[in-house]
Amino acid sequence: MAGGGQPDWTDEELDRIVADYFHMLGEEISGTPYNKAAHNRALRGNLDRSKSSVEFKHRNISAVLVKLGLPNIRGYFPAENYQAAIIAAIDRYLSQNPTALHPEKVVDGWAERQGLFVGAPPALLPVSSRNANIERLIRKFNPVERDFRNRKLGRDGEELVFHHERQRLTQLERPDLARKIRWISEELGDGAGYDILSFDAQGKERLLEVKTTVGADITPFYITRNELSLASERPEAFRLCRIFDFSTYPRMFELTPPLEKLVHLSPLNYEASFS
Numbered sequence: 001m002a003g004g005g006q007p008d009w010t011d012e013e014l015d016r017i018v019a020d021y022f023h024m025l026g027e028e029i030s031g032t033p034y035n036k037a038a039h040n041r042a043l044r045g046n047l048d049r050s051k052s053s054v055e056f057k058h059r060n061i062s063a064v065l066v067k068l069g070l071p072n073i074r075g076y077f078p079a080e081n082y083q084a085a086i087i088a089a090i091d092r093y094l095s096q097n098p099t100a101l102h103p104e105k106v107v108d109g110w111a112e113r114q115g116l117f118v119g120a121p122p123a124l125l126p127v128s129s130r131n132a133n134i135e136r137l138i139r140k141f142n143p144v145e146r147d148f149r150n151r152k153l154g155r156d157g158e159e160l161v162f163h164h165e166r167q168r169l170t171q172l173e174r175p176d177l178a179r180k181i182r183w184i185s186e187e188l189g190d191g192a193g194y195d196i197l198s199f200d201a202q203g204k205e206r207l208l209e210v211k212t213t214v215g216a217d218i219t220p221f222y223i224t225r226n227e228l229s230l231a232s233e234r235p236e237a238f239r240l241c242r243i244f245d246f247s248t249y250p251r252m253f254e255l256t257p258p259l260e261k262l263v264h265l266s267p268l269n270y271e272a273s274f275s
Contacts, residue, residue: 008083009086011085017043018089023039024039026100028074029103029247056079062076063079063082069143070100104150116160121254121255124263143219144222153214158195159183164252165178165196165206174199194238196208204237206239207239209241213246242254
């Protein structure tokens with residue numbers, strides 16, 4: 001039984017509310033006005049559920065999407081205590097609608113974009129075990145691998161940081177340094193261990209490695225051995241720029257070496273050889 005004595009949501013009910021959630025999310029990402037209350041009423045026209053029950057289920061969906069590194073609807077703050085069936089419903093929806101895994105909106109004019117909010121990184125929390133059902137869902141729709149393979153998302157994030165750095169130095173009355181910024185990965189490829197060469201106000205180098213996600217600030221990401229080596233060799237210059245919520249409201253935080261004090265680093269691959 002669900003809270004308040006109501007029976008648990010059926011698969012059909014969950015499929016309806018998950019589809020409706022993604023419909024609203026799509027409108028939010030595209031900038032199309034929509035009305036949450038109207039969606040709630042329409043759902044309740046087909047479901048024998050209260051307004052608060054529908055709202056709480058939306059918050060459950062938000063909680064699962066955070067773990068999948070996907071955006072969630074503003075105002076539906078993630079609620080963790082969800083039934084296992086909601087995980088299966090989201091699995092069904094994403095399996096049938098794979099484009100929902102790539103909710104990047106087409107944005108041009110990064111150079112004209114004014115401002116990029118830069119805040120503090122999320123706190124490093126102890127590693128905790130996760131529910132087996134959510135673990136399977138994360139493995140199936142791996143957000144780290146998805147972001148890593150999305151070349152356009154990565155390039156768009158780098159372009160955003162490139163122009164942000166130019167604006168920052170111009171505002172610091174160092175247009176001379178702003179003109180010297182180089183987009184290294186665009187010029188030379190990915191082998192340098194960083195993406196953008198920038199400077200601080202005194203002219204000291206800033207070696208910026210950009211990691212971009214459509215998910216929340218806590219979405220994990222890949223970092224290469226080359227990038228870790230550079231962070232260790234040039235800790236005074238290396239900065240990892242993490243852009244998050246890219247499809248809705250792009251924001252950023254910076255990580256300063258030593259990175260192992262700020263994130264959990266887990267080896268993922270092994271080299272296989274015959275000699």
